[in-house]
Amino acid sequence: MSSLIVIVYPTETKAEEVRRRLIELQKEYLITLGDAVIATKTDAGKIKLNQLVSTTAAGAISGSFWGLLIGVLFLNPLIGAAVGAASGAIGGALTDVGINDAFMKDLASNLQPGNAALFVLVQEMTADKVLKEISGFGGVVLKTSLDETKEQILRDALQKASAT
Template identity: 85%
Template sequence: MSDLIVIVYPTEAKAEEVRERLFELQKQYLITLSDAVIATKNDAGKIKLNQLVNTTAAGAVSGSFWGLLVGVLFLNPLLGVAVGAASGALGGAMSDFGINDAFMKELSGSLQPGNGALFVLVKEMTADKVLKEIAGFGGVVLKTSLDETKEQALRDALQKASAAPAS
């Protein structure tokens, strides 16, 4: 079972810095991520999701390949590529991997413009080591599916980092 963790940072750049650190920790086998998305809200109130995988582009590439293959069989490869790319892009745009986009947009509605919310779907992690690595970045826990003791440990570690510059 995966755990969802959402942490709000003062800027999108800070959220991206934490996401990059989590990727480094994944290379060290301290955490296994299913998804890691950064959500931001602009001054007009529009929510933007910075996802790892652009499913529309991936679908278009895959569709182009299969369209070319089918097109060669029917002696019209250009038409096959065009139809394949269009159908692949449509299929990619309609698919949703990892964290549900509608859920992220709804939860991000409470963000202040300029803030960055890091949505992380964690399969497995060595909690004490990962927490030690990300605590220094600060942030505020918005939502988690962790049990109460783990969630409180996360909140405490992030709060200490946020309070440290003020003292």
């Protein structure tokens, strides 16, 4: 079962540092991420989502491959690739994998302009080691699906870093 953790940082740069560190920890097999998105709120109040993976680009690449293959079969590879890329991009843009965009935008609407919320969908993790690695970045827990004991441990660790 996956767990959702949302931590607010004072800047988008700080949130990006934490996301990069989590990706490094994933390479060390200490955490398995389902998604990691940074949400920011502009001075005008607009919510911007910085996705880890662009589903539109991934869909276009996949679609162009399949379109090229079908085009080769029907003796028109260029048209097949173009049609495949376009349909793949449209399909990718309509696909929402990981954390629901509407949920993130709704929760991020409570942010102060300039702050950033890091939304992390954790599939598995070695909690004590991961917490030790990210606690130095500080941050404030906005929302989690963790049980109360684990959530309090996370809040305490991040609060210690913010206090120093």
